[in-house]
Amino acid sequence: MLNCAYINLSLSFRMFEKIIMIKSSNLSAFLLILLVTLFSSFPSFATHMIGGDITYRCIDKNKFEITITLYQDCLNGEPQAILEDNPAFYAIYTAGANSTFVKGGSQPYSIQQTVSPNFSNECINNPPNTCLQKEVFIFTETLAPSTTGYYIVYQRCCRNASINNIVNPGNTGVTYMAKIPPFNSGECPNNSAIFKTMPPQIICVNNPFSYDFSATDADADSLTYELCAAYPGGAPTDPKPMPIDIPPPPYSPVTYMPPYNSATPVLGVPPLSIDLHTGILSGTPTSIGRFVVTVCAKEWRNGELINTLSRDVQFVITNCSKAVIADIPELPDEPNTYKIECKGYTVKFQNNSTGGFSYYWDFGVPGANSTEFEPTYTYPDTGVYEVKLVVNQGTTCPDSITRLVKIYPEFNAGYTWSGKLCPDEPIQFIDTSEATFPPVVSWHWDFDDGTFSDLQNPIHTYPSPGGAKEVVLIAKTRLGCVDTAKKTFPLTYFNLFAGNDTIIVKGYPFSLNGSGAQYFLWQPPDYLSDNTIPDPVTSFPDVGYYTYILNGSSEQGCMASDTVNIRVVNEGTIFVPSAFSPNNDGLNDFLEVVTIGYPIIKTFQIFNRFGQMVYSSTNSNKPKWDGKFNGKTADTGVYYWMIKLLDIHGKEVEQKGDVTLLK
Numbered sequence: 001m002l003n004c005a006y007i008n009l010s011l012s013f014r015m016f017e018k019i020i021m022i023k024s025s026n027l028s029a030f031l032l033i034l035l036v037t038l039f040s041s042f043p044s045f046a047t048h049m050i051g052g053d054i055t056y057r058c059i060d061k062n063k064f065e066i067t068i069t070l071y072q073d074c075l076n077g078e079p080q081a082i083l084e085d086n087p088a089f090y091a092i093y094t095a096g097a098n099s100t101f102v103k104g105g106s107q108p109y110s111i112q113q114t115v116s117p118n119f120s121n122e123c124i125n126n127p128p129n130t131c132l133q134k135e136v137f138i139f140t141e142t143l144a145p146s147t148t149g150y151y152i153v154y155q156r157c158c159r160n161a162s163i164n165n166i167v168n169p170g171n172t173g174v175t176y177m178a179k180i181p182p183f184n185s186g187e188c189p190n191n192s193a194i195f196k197t198m199p200p201q202i203i204c205v206n207n208p209f210s211y212d213f214s215a216t217d218a219d220a221d222s223l224t225y226e227l228c229a230a231y232p233g234g235a236p237t238d239p240k241p242m243p244i245d246i247p248p249p250p251y252s253p254v255t256y257m258p259p260y261n262s263a264t265p266v267l268g269v270p271p272l273s274i275d276l277h278t279g280i281l282s283g284t285p286t287s288i289g290r291f292v293v294t295v296c297a298k299e300w301r302n303g304e305l306i307n308t309l310s311r312d313v314q315f316v317i318t319n320c321s322k323a324v325i326a327d328i329p330e331l332p333d334e335p336n337t338y339k340i341e342c343k344g345y346t347v348k349f350q351n352n353s354t355g356g357f358s359y360y361w362d363f364g365v366p367g368a369n370s371t372e373f374e375p376t377y378t379y380p381d382t383g384v385y386e387v388k389l390v391v392n393q394g395t396t397c398p399d400s401i402t403r404l405v406k407i408y409p410e411f412n413a414g415y416t417w418s419g420k421l422c423p424d425e426p427i428q429f430i431d432t433s434e435a436t437f438p439p440v441v442s443w444h445w446d447f448d449d450g451t452f453s454d455l456q457n458p459i460h461t462y463p464s465p466g467g468a469k470e471v472v473l474i475a476k477t478r479l480g481c482v483d484t485a486k487k488t489f490p491l492t493y494f495n496l497f498a499g500n501d502t503i504i505v506k507g508y509p510f511s512l513n514g515s516g517a518q519y520f521l522w523q524p525p526d527y528l529s530d531n532t533i534p535d536p537v538t539s540f541p542d543v544g545y546y547t548y549i550l551n552g553s554s555e556q557g558c559m560a561s562d563t564v565n566i567r568v569v570n571e572g573t574i575f576v577p578s579a580f581s582p583n584n585d586g587l588n589d590f591l592e593v594v595t596i597g598y599p600i601i602k603t604f605q606i607f608n609r610f611g612q613m614v615y616s617s618t619n620s621n622k623p624k625w626d627g628k629f630n631g632k633t634a635d636t637g638v639y640y641w642m643i644k645l646l647d648i649h650g651k652e653v654e655q656k657g658d659v660t661l662l663k
Contacts, residue, residue, distance in 0.1 A: 049071075051292070053311040058191055064142075066139055073160045086135065090153065130316055154174075156240055157173030159174060164260075181306040199281070209281075211282070212280055214278060262294065266287065266291050269284055293315055324356060325355060325399055328401055329352055337480070340480045342477075346378040349361065353399075361375055365380065387404070412434055439478055441478045446471065492556045496561065497515050497562055498550035499515075505571060508597055510538050517553060521550070522548050572596055574593065574645070578658075600619070602646065637661060
């Protein structure tokens with residue numbers, strides 16, 4: 001008791017020093033602050049703050065009614081700290097570049113109530129415990145005309161310690177602020193925007209979430225919405241700062257726990273986002289926990305931002321196990337739309353609901369309904385219809401969902417083409433799609449060769465060798481009608497080939513080997529038996545390099561050309577690699593012999609360093625050693641080879657060499 005009295009007495013002297021520094025007109029307010037502080041206990045820094053905001057309205061020229069709303073965690077928050085939120089301390093500063101303290105005060109609450117969780121479906125198997133208390137402080141202030149305007153500021157520590165998306169939430173306070181724009185004598189400058197309702201405290205993970213976070217504005221100012229930063233205020237050492245201790249704006253935002261930030265306060269697919277103009281907050285959260293979400297409603301007048309209404313809220317995202325879920329599928333690119341029917345008037349409905357035993361469908365036409373699980377309905381005319389499915393209607397655990405059905409017959413995608421149907425020739429594709437409700441606004445072509453186009457009438461060139469293709473066109477109208485046209489495109493297969501480049505021995509019989517065309521023409525015709533056939537016999541007079549161009553055409557008129565290079569040498573050549581690595585990596589795994597000008601290889605033998613033969617091939621024109629000896633990979637080292645061949649004149653030739661086996 002003595003220690004506590006000493007602390008309170010010391011605090012009273014500190015407060016008294018501040019009191020004598022302020023204007024006498026504010027003395028009574030600070031005396032009230034002093035009395036409240038002297039008779040309060042000291043867990044006021046304990047965690048309990050969930051959110052809040054500040055609003056105001058002009059009630060008589062320069063007289064303002066100001067409302068501070070606080071939201072407190074009455075389940076996990078410290079009860080004594082919640083008690084000590086009353087009264088609320090506030091400060092008023094001039095706006096502008098260098099804010100100065102104008103006045104401050106305190107106000108007991110006018111309203112205290114527990115807020116409903118506002119959870120839309122109470123029939124879940126595991127509802128989490130939540131408790132949200134709201135305290136509303138309403139007071140009036142008269143402010144002199146100002147060329148800069150005023151800031152109204154409230155600060156308190158600390159936030160709910162179980163918050164997941166900010167760093168050290170249990171030691172982080174809150175700051176709420178509103179701005180009164182500049183005004184002259186005798187005029188009301190502004191009435192702040194006011195959020196319509198409180199969002200639900202409980203949100204189900206992995207379930208689509210949508211909430212109207214819009215506000216109203218008595219002055220009909222334009223409003224835009226965005227997710228914005230939360231701000232700290234107060235500290236565990238000074239949890240409820242006196243008005244003169246509340247620092248002036250601007251303030252630094254709280255530190256968010258990565259990967260969270262002010263624009264992504266909740267992880268989701270799609271992520272949580274707010275519509276700039278409507279204030280609709282939506283997304284599908286994927287993380288369980290408690291998250292601070294701050295929404296700003298910005299007031300614009302004549303293109304100028306005059307005030308920002310911000311509100312912190314706490315989302316409790318839980319793994320809900322709903323007993324009943326009504327579900328009609330949704331088109332991926334048309335929000336809240338089940339079906340866009342563009343071929344007729346009949347719609348077959350799909351029911352993905354769970355936990356149901358009875359179903360009631362309202363097709364959006366007076367008197368048209370069904371109790372079937374998946375009914376079929378024929379609409380009387382074109383139009384947009386709102387379909388509603390109620391699961392377990394009239395029971396204690398119903399659920400319902402609405403989707404749109406859009407009837408816009410008739411739409412048929414189609415196309416034709418023009419041009420030479422050959423590889424390497426440009427072909428013009430022409431869209432012929434027809435819609436009763438035009439225009440067609442998008443096209444997606446799949447040319448069946450790994451390439452695509454989004455042009456209406458693309459030009460496409462197929463590479464050789466061509467061949468029939470299945471070309472697909474997906475077209476879409478402005479109303480969302482989608483249709484697919486699929487045709488087999490009769491592209492000619494045409495693959496002209498002049499043969500592989502080669503080396504031959506002078507005097508060795510050799511023929512060119514063209515293929516892939518109906519008609520052939522070799523150029524130049526020199527040293528060829530007939531330059532109009534695919535395989536003319538050659539007769540080269542001397543060694544050197546010879547190049548031939550093969551021009552070919554198909555029966556359909558497709559044309560192409562290819563080139564072959566021939567090197568003529570005086571005598572045959574043997575190619576044996578100096579090393580190979582039989583390690584099954586697909587590179588140099590075999591020792592292969594390549595010969596030019598030798599029609600027959602009589603023998604090819606390989607010996608290890610002890611003279612032991614490890615490989616032998618007889619009468620083979622393509623000997624190849626895989627590096628194995630007696631079924632196992634031979635040892636690393638140098639091996640010796642010997643080869644015997646017959647040249648084009650029947651003379652035997654023998655050569656020797658060595659090769660290194662690597663691993």
